[in-house]
Structure formats: C-alpha cells, structure tokens
Amino acid sequence: MYDVIVVGARVAGSPLAMLLARRGHDVLVVDRASFPSDTVSSHFMQQTGLARLREWGILDRALAGCPPFRNITLTYTGIEFDGFADPIDGFTETYAPRRTSFDAALVDAAREAGADVRENTAVEDLLWEGDRVVGIRAREGDGPAYEARARVVVGADGANSIVADKVGAEMYDRHPGGCFIYYSYFSGLDWTGAHHRTGFGHEQMGAWPTNDGLTLVATMARREKLRSYRRDVEDNVAGTISRCAPELVEELRDTGVREERWRPMVYPDNYYRRSAGAGWALVGDAGYHKDPFTGQGMSDALKHAGLLADRLHAGLSGEQDLEAALAAYVRERDERTHHTFRFTLAISELELSAEWDAIFRAAAASPEYTRKFFGMVAGGVPGEEFFAPDNLAWLFETTGMSPAPALAG
Ligand SMILES: Cc1cc2nc3c(=O)[nH]c(=O)nc-3n(C[C@H](O)[C@H](O)[C@H](O)COP(=O)(O)OP(=O)(O)OC[C@H]3O[C@@H](n4cnc5c(N)ncnc54)[C@H](O)[C@@H]3O)c2cc1C
Known part of the structure; x- marks a missing residue:
C-alpha cells in the first residue's frame, strides 16, 4: 500500500513524486514511456518554472547541455517587442531544454528521492472501494496486469488523462484549441535569442536555441489551414516564416539544416478539469491546459506539482483533512492561473481586439x-x-x- 500513486512521470508527475518521497511518503510513479523519451512540446521555459527547479536543487541537471538566452523578439501583427523581462526570481535568462533530457532528469530525481519509478508501465484502470479511488491496475510492457493500492491516485498523465476519464472529471471553462503546429530542429542557424512572430494572416513562427547546438523552428497557423498546409509542409513553413519574420528566411534557406522530421500537432482544447475527489487528484495538463502560445505549460506543471505536494503532505500527515487539502489545491491553482488563462485565450486566436x-x-x-x-x-x-x-x-x-x-x- 502506497501513500500516493502518480500516473505520468514527466513535468508534473516526477517532481510531485520527488517532493512527496523527500518528505517520507511512499510513492509509486508509473509511465508507459521509457526515459529518455521525447514528447510533442516546444519546451520554452519561463523563469518562474526555473525558480522551482532551483528551489528543489535540480536546476543544473534539468538544463544540462542547454544554452541560455536573454533576448526575445516578439512581433504581433506589426507590433514589435524587443528585449527581456526584468529579473524574475533572480533569473536574467531563460532556456528551452529538450524534453528528452529534461524529463529524464526529473525522472532520475524522483527515483533518487526514493520514489518507486516504473517505466514502460501503462495504467489500464482504477481500483475503487465504493465511490473512492483506491489504486490502479497496470501492466509493464506485455507482462501480466497487476494492481497497486494507495491512499491517493494522482493523474499527471497529460491532456488525454486516463485518470480523468475513469473518474469522470468534467471540463469547465473549455474553449476550442485555435491552431496547429509544425516544428523541427535545425543546425547552422545563428539567430540571437528567441523569436516569436505573429503575422497578419493568422499564422506565426517561433525559434529558440536548445540542446546540442540546435535551434527549434516552429510554425503555427489556425486550424482551418491544416489541410492545405500539410500538402507541402516545407514550402508552407518557409512561406509562414517569410511573412512573419522576413529577415530570417534567407539564413534558414542558405545555412539551416533540418536535423529531424517535422512534428505536427493540432492543439488540444483550452480547459480546466475538476481536479480532485475522493482518493484522486489531477495535476499538469491532466487538470488544466491552455494554448502553448504563452509557453506556460511546463512551468505551470512544476508550480502545481509543488502546490499539490504541499497540500498532499498536509493531508497525508494529518495536519489537514485530506479531501479539504485537495480541494484547497484546486482552488489555489484556479485562482493563480485565471488571468494567464484569459490572456492566453485572448492572444492565441492570432488576432487582437x-x-x-x-x-x-x-x-x-x-x-x-x-x-x-x-x-x-x-x-x-x-x-x-x-x-x-x-x-x-x-x-x-x-x-x-x-x-x-x-x-x-
Ligand atoms: C505543440 C505543443 C507545444 C508546447 N510548447 C510548450 C512550450 O514551449 N513551453 C511550455 O511550457 N509548454 C509547452 N507545451 C505544453 C507542455 O508540453 C505541457 O504543458 C507539459 O508537457 C505538461 O506536462 P505533464 O507532465 O502534465 O503532461 P505530459 O508531458 O503530457 O506527460 C504525461 C505523461 O503521462 C504518461 N501517461 C499518459 N497516460 C498514461 C497511462 N495510461 N499510463 C501510464 N502513463 C501514462 C505519458 O506517457 C506521459 O509521459 C506545449 C504543448 C504542445 C502540445
């Protein structure tokens, strides 16, 4: 019997498991992936997320091999912002670490803290006693299904969360996703800082440095353009960049070498999900998701893992009623994210009022x-x-x- 089972071991799940294990709780964390493992994400970190990693003593290992940047050129339909934020939590720079190394560092940190980490393990169902969740049914690879029990099961299993599905956690404040993305990694580009450019035709490009001397190059456009876009990705990407950031397209064509395949994705909806109940909770994208435009997903996942760890500790140690602690976590998460959620919705349609x-x-x-x-x-x-x-x-x-x-x- 564990204190907590965490389903999903990436940005939300592993830090939660690590923080609880450090406080002496028995934690099982499972993920169907085996790490290092990539996932669809443009992985732009915000300083507030970096601050959590520093506080937990895992900043350097999470960012290993990733260069900092201290300038952002952000254009939005002809309006140009060039510069950077004043120091936030002491950070004068930020990073975009590859998820392969970033997520693996978080998994290692959870394991080191004493959590029982099981990779290549998929959760197939939840166990119930009455209307209370009491555990999971899971399977490692093709092995036999087995059960594990805990006082609380946390879904840190992303937008298509099986935990949310099995407990029937309904969405609220739901808004359809506006865009799709194509992104890949290029060598041979020497672009200073990060570029985030939104053009007049409901399209956008982003580029920032990441691990291994590569630059992430992404283009985004409204969903209705997807059908025509996918007919000739290379040409459409170059077209979007030439319209959104004309001064960059020449270097991309002349010296840029695409090192990996294009990764496409239609964005999931923007939503909150009911994120706590009898014996369960949701954290990260499982409970709250917004358009990647504002690049807050990873930082929010870290912040909310910290918040949930505090509340769970209070509930598990008897300082606070467990259900009340989980309800307080959801209330705080929603209060703290409300404004960013509205801001993201307002700008992610790629058109300003x-x-x-x-x-x-x-x-x-x-x-x-x-x-x-x-x-x-x-x-x-x-x-x-x-x-x-x-x-x-x-x-x-x-x-x-x-x-x-x-x-x-
Ligand atoms: C196209 C795109 C671009 C983005 N760009 C950025 C960005 O630039 N900056 C940023 O901060 N955020 C960005 N995000 C958002 C960010 O990627 C997410 O907010 C973040 O990954 C959420 O972390 P998580 O741990 O909650 O979930 P995830 O990263 O989705 O991890 C969930 C984990 O759960 C596991 N899992 C799922 N189901 C099961 C199961 N049944 N059994 C076992 N394991 C299971 C999965 O294998 C996975 O490892 C972007 C998202 C998208 C889609």
Missing part, C-alpha cells in the same frame, strides 16, 4: 512597459498589474498614444 491592439502598441513604444510585457508573459508580473487602469493611463500618457475607444471613455 482593437482595445488590446492599442495597449500592445503603446507597450511596445515604452521600454518600461516592454519589460513589463515580457515579465507578464513569463509569469513574473501579474496580469492585474499590467492591465491596471492607472498603469494603462500612465502608459498612454507617457507614450502619447491613444487608447482604443473602449478604454477612452
């Missing part, structure tokens, strides 16, 4: 607000502060730019 267009234009013209903008995207400046009416009034006054009619009244 007149009001936001005016705010972004003025912000890009102000060095101070540009840093604030990058700080907000990185999760270090609360959206409430960025959009506070007094702050926006100051922004429009100092830049001499005019707010859209909705704000002027």
Whole structure:
C-alpha cells in the first residue's frame, strides 16, 4: 500500500513524486514511456518554472547541455517587442531544454528521492472501494496486469488523462484549441535569442536555441489551414516564416539544416478539469491546459506539482483533512492561473481586439512597459498589474498614444 500513486512521470508527475518521497511518503510513479523519451512540446521555459527547479536543487541537471538566452523578439501583427523581462526570481535568462533530457532528469530525481519509478508501465484502470479511488491496475510492457493500492491516485498523465476519464472529471471553462503546429530542429542557424512572430494572416513562427547546438523552428497557423498546409509542409513553413519574420528566411534557406522530421500537432482544447475527489487528484495538463502560445505549460506543471505536494503532505500527515487539502489545491491553482488563462485565450486566436491592439502598441513604444510585457508573459508580473487602469493611463500618457475607444471613455 502506497501513500500516493502518480500516473505520468514527466513535468508534473516526477517532481510531485520527488517532493512527496523527500518528505517520507511512499510513492509509486508509473509511465508507459521509457526515459529518455521525447514528447510533442516546444519546451520554452519561463523563469518562474526555473525558480522551482532551483528551489528543489535540480536546476543544473534539468538544463544540462542547454544554452541560455536573454533576448526575445516578439512581433504581433506589426507590433514589435524587443528585449527581456526584468529579473524574475533572480533569473536574467531563460532556456528551452529538450524534453528528452529534461524529463529524464526529473525522472532520475524522483527515483533518487526514493520514489518507486516504473517505466514502460501503462495504467489500464482504477481500483475503487465504493465511490473512492483506491489504486490502479497496470501492466509493464506485455507482462501480466497487476494492481497497486494507495491512499491517493494522482493523474499527471497529460491532456488525454486516463485518470480523468475513469473518474469522470468534467471540463469547465473549455474553449476550442485555435491552431496547429509544425516544428523541427535545425543546425547552422545563428539567430540571437528567441523569436516569436505573429503575422497578419493568422499564422506565426517561433525559434529558440536548445540542446546540442540546435535551434527549434516552429510554425503555427489556425486550424482551418491544416489541410492545405500539410500538402507541402516545407514550402508552407518557409512561406509562414517569410511573412512573419522576413529577415530570417534567407539564413534558414542558405545555412539551416533540418536535423529531424517535422512534428505536427493540432492543439488540444483550452480547459480546466475538476481536479480532485475522493482518493484522486489531477495535476499538469491532466487538470488544466491552455494554448502553448504563452509557453506556460511546463512551468505551470512544476508550480502545481509543488502546490499539490504541499497540500498532499498536509493531508497525508494529518495536519489537514485530506479531501479539504485537495480541494484547497484546486482552488489555489484556479485562482493563480485565471488571468494567464484569459490572456492566453485572448492572444492565441492570432488576432487582437482593437482595445488590446492599442495597449500592445503603446507597450511596445515604452521600454518600461516592454519589460513589463515580457515579465507578464513569463509569469513574473501579474496580469492585474499590467492591465491596471492607472498603469494603462500612465502608459498612454507617457507614450502619447491613444487608447482604443473602449478604454477612452
Ligand atoms: C505543440 C505543443 C507545444 C508546447 N510548447 C510548450 C512550450 O514551449 N513551453 C511550455 O511550457 N509548454 C509547452 N507545451 C505544453 C507542455 O508540453 C505541457 O504543458 C507539459 O508537457 C505538461 O506536462 P505533464 O507532465 O502534465 O503532461 P505530459 O508531458 O503530457 O506527460 C504525461 C505523461 O503521462 C504518461 N501517461 C499518459 N497516460 C498514461 C497511462 N495510461 N499510463 C501510464 N502513463 C501514462 C505519458 O506517457 C506521459 O509521459 C506545449 C504543448 C504542445 C502540445
């Protein structure tokens, strides 16, 4: 009998298992993957996520071989932000570590902390006593199915979570995903910092340095373009980049060498899921997912693993009623993410409202607000502060730019 079984061993699952094991709890963590293992993700980390890794003493190993960057060029339909956030939790740089090495480092850290980590192990069902989840039925490879029991089963098993499915965790605040992505890894590119460019035709490109001297190059477009896009990926990718970042396309064609296959994905919906109940909880994408535009998924998964570990510890050690502790975790997660969720929804359709267009234009013209903008995207400046009416009034006054009619009244 374990205290906690965690299903899924990537960004949410392994840190949760590690933190609980460090506090003396008996933890089993299973994943159907064997690590190192890649997954679909453009893996841009935010400073707030890096801070969690540093706090847990696993920053260096998670980022091994990955170069930092300290500049972001972000364009949005003709508006250009160039710079970086003021230090967040002491970080003046950020990283985009390959998931193969990043996730493997997290799995190793969970194992070192004393968690029972079982790879190549798929969960097929949950065990119940009445309406309470009491364990899992799992299988290693083609081996026989077996059962394991715990006081709490946590689904850290991603957007298509089997735990969420089996407990019937319904979604709320659900919004359809807007875009699809094609991405790959190139050698031979010497682009400074990160590029995040949204063009006028509901399309976007992103590029940032990662492990092994490679640059991740991605293009995104609205879902309705997928059928025509996939007919000639190479040509469409080059077309998107030439429209969104014309100064980069020549180097891509002349010196860039694509080292891996194109990875396509239609984005899952944006949603929250009911994330706690009798004997179970959800963390990471299993419980909360938003468009990758704002690059918050991994950092949120780390932050919420930390939050859930604290609450679970309180519940398991008897400091707090277990169910109340889990409910508090969900409440805090939702409160802390509400604004980023709305911000992500607002910009991920790749078109700004007149009001936001005016705010972004003025912000890009102000060095101070540009840093604030990058700080907000990185999760270090609360959206409430960025959009506070007094702050926006100051922004429009100092830049001499005019707010859209909705704000002027
Ligand atoms: C195209 C794309 C680009 C993205 N780009 C970024 C980005 O730039 N920055 C960022 O921060 N985030 C990004 N994200 C989001 C980020 O990848 C996720 O938020 C993050 O991976 C969530 O981590 P997780 O641990 O919750 O789930 P996952 O990473 O999905 O891991 C879930 C794990 O559960 C395991 N599992 C599932 N079912 C079972 C089962 N039945 N039995 C056993 N194991 C199981 C899987 O094998 C997997 O290893 C992107 C996402 C997408 C789709």
